[in-house]
Amino acid sequence: MSNDLTVDESGLQxxxxxxxxxxxEMARTNADNSSSRKPSVLGASAFAAEVQTFRAAYSNRLMQHGSSVATAAARYAASDGIGSQSISSVTL
Incomplete structure (x- = not known):
């Protein structure tokens, strides 16, 4: 009994x-344009800036994951094609 490895290329894409x-979507942020110098506004603005920094970093990470998954899909497709050509060339 064999276990076949199957990859859903369209699922990866x-x-x-x-x-x-x-x-x-994560990268879209609204900048805080408040000009108030009140401590509460300054604190909220500082927090918003940190959240925006986090969102930008996480957005970049998601883009990298997406790129890696697309690369994996392409490699699976290429390997599958090479494998099928190799199998079809075998003669008994």
Whole structure:
């Protein structure tokens, strides 16, 4: 009994697109344009800036994951093609 390895290339491409879409959505932020010098506003602005920094970093990470998944899908497809050519060339 053998266990066949199957890869859903379209599923990987879909996952890649989802990562990229999420990354773009995450990157969209509204800048705080408050000019108030009140301590509470300054604190909230500092916190908002940190959140924006985190969102940008996480967005970049999601984009990298999406790119990696797309690369994996392409490599699986290429390996599968090479494997099928190799098998078809075997003669008994």
């Amino acid at each position: 879909s996952a890649s697109a989802n990562f990229s879409s999420s990354a773009l």
